Amino acid sequence: MGFVKLARNFYEQPTVQAARMLLGKYLVRVHPDGVTTGMILETEAYVGLEDKASHASRGRTPRNAVMFGPAGFAYVYVIYGMHHCLNAVTEPEGYPAAVLIRAVQPCEGLELIRARRRKQDSRMLANGPGNLCQAFGIERGLNGVDLCGDVLFVEDRKVSPADIVTTTRVGVDYAGPWKDMPWRFYIAGHPGVSKR
DNA sequence: TATTGGATCGCC
DNA sequence: GCGATCCAATAG
Numbered sequence: 222m223g224f225v226k227l228a229r230n231f232y233e234q235p236t237v238q239a240a241r242m243l244l245g246k247y248l249v250r251v252h253p254d255g256v257t258t259g260m261i262l263e264t265e266a267y268v269g270l271e272d273k274a275s276h277a278s279r280g281r282t283p284r285n286a287v288m289f290g291p292a293g294f295a296y297v298y299v300i301y302g303m304h305h306c307l308n309a310v311t312e313p314e315g316y317p318a319a320v321l322i323r324a325v326q327p328c329e330g331l332e333l334i335r336a337r338r339r340k341q342d343s344r345m346l347a348n349g350p351g352n353l354c355q356a357f358g359i360e361r362g363l364n365g366v367d368l369c370g371d372v373l374f375v376e377d378r379k380v381s382p383a384d385i386v387t388t389t390r391v392g393v394d395y396a397g398p399w400k401d402m403p404w405r406f407y408i409a410g411h412p413g414v415s416k417r
Numbered sequence: 418t419a420t421t422g423g424a425t426c427g428c429c
Numbered sequence: 430g431c432g433a434t435c436c437a438a439t440a441g
Contacts, residue, residue: 265424274424284437302435304425321424351425392424415425 224376229369232292236311236318240266241406243309245382246375248325250357255333257357259325259347260380263407263414265390267308268318274396277317287365288317295373297354297364304351307359309368309375323350323391323405325357326413349415384409391417 227246232239243261250257267275267288276285276298287296288310296308296319308319325347327334334346334356347353354360359373368374390405407414 267424276424279438282438298424299436301423301425301433303433306424308424323424349425390424395423 224378226369227293227375227377229291229293231375232309232311232368233313234311236266236268236320237404239309239311240264240320240404241385243320243322243375244385244406244408245380247328247378247380248322248357249374249376250330250359251372252333252358254358255330257327257330257334258376259327259353259357260378261322261325261375262411263322263324263405265321265323265406266318266404267321268404270317271399272396272402273399274390274393274402275317275319281317285317288319290314290365293368295363295366295368297359297361297366299361300351305354305360306350307354307357307363321350322353324348324407324413324415325353326411327356344412346413348413352415382408383411391415 243264246261247258277288281289291314292311294310308321310319312318327346338356347356386407386409387403388405393400
């Protein structure tokens, strides 16, 4: 309680910078079944029309429309027919970009998270974008939700992150030269980071 | 209308 | 290493 919710101007900054700065902050999900929170451990940046790894690379479509809108909204989509991914839209309206949140360290709501995940091992609860969405009850109904609202948001709890590792993004080998961009970030040595 | 493949996961 | 599972995007 008493933590500062990130405001819209945080999300308006350049995407790569926003991706780095989200590490160590806390994702908060307010759900009818309960509140869950977790420290963000791993992120990726998807930047502009040119980025062939981004859903926006082929222009605006019904699915990716939120990426073209104003910063500070959630872009949630279904992948592989069975998982969801959560992004925070960044940069000025009209410029399609977002930060994919790939892993958190669950904090509050552990019992609810374990029930949703049907797992006990604390490292396996939210280690990967699909697992994270399952753990936090994030589904497509949340696509387009305002991250400056009361349902899904990020708090700055002033945690100083340990060393940050920078690598290439996961699962984008189809993206030609863009697969080599160093746009994945995670907290060094943390067991909750997803494996490749 | 039909086909293709994916910003994944967990088990074999 | 591979199958699950389905829908958005593209081609026909």
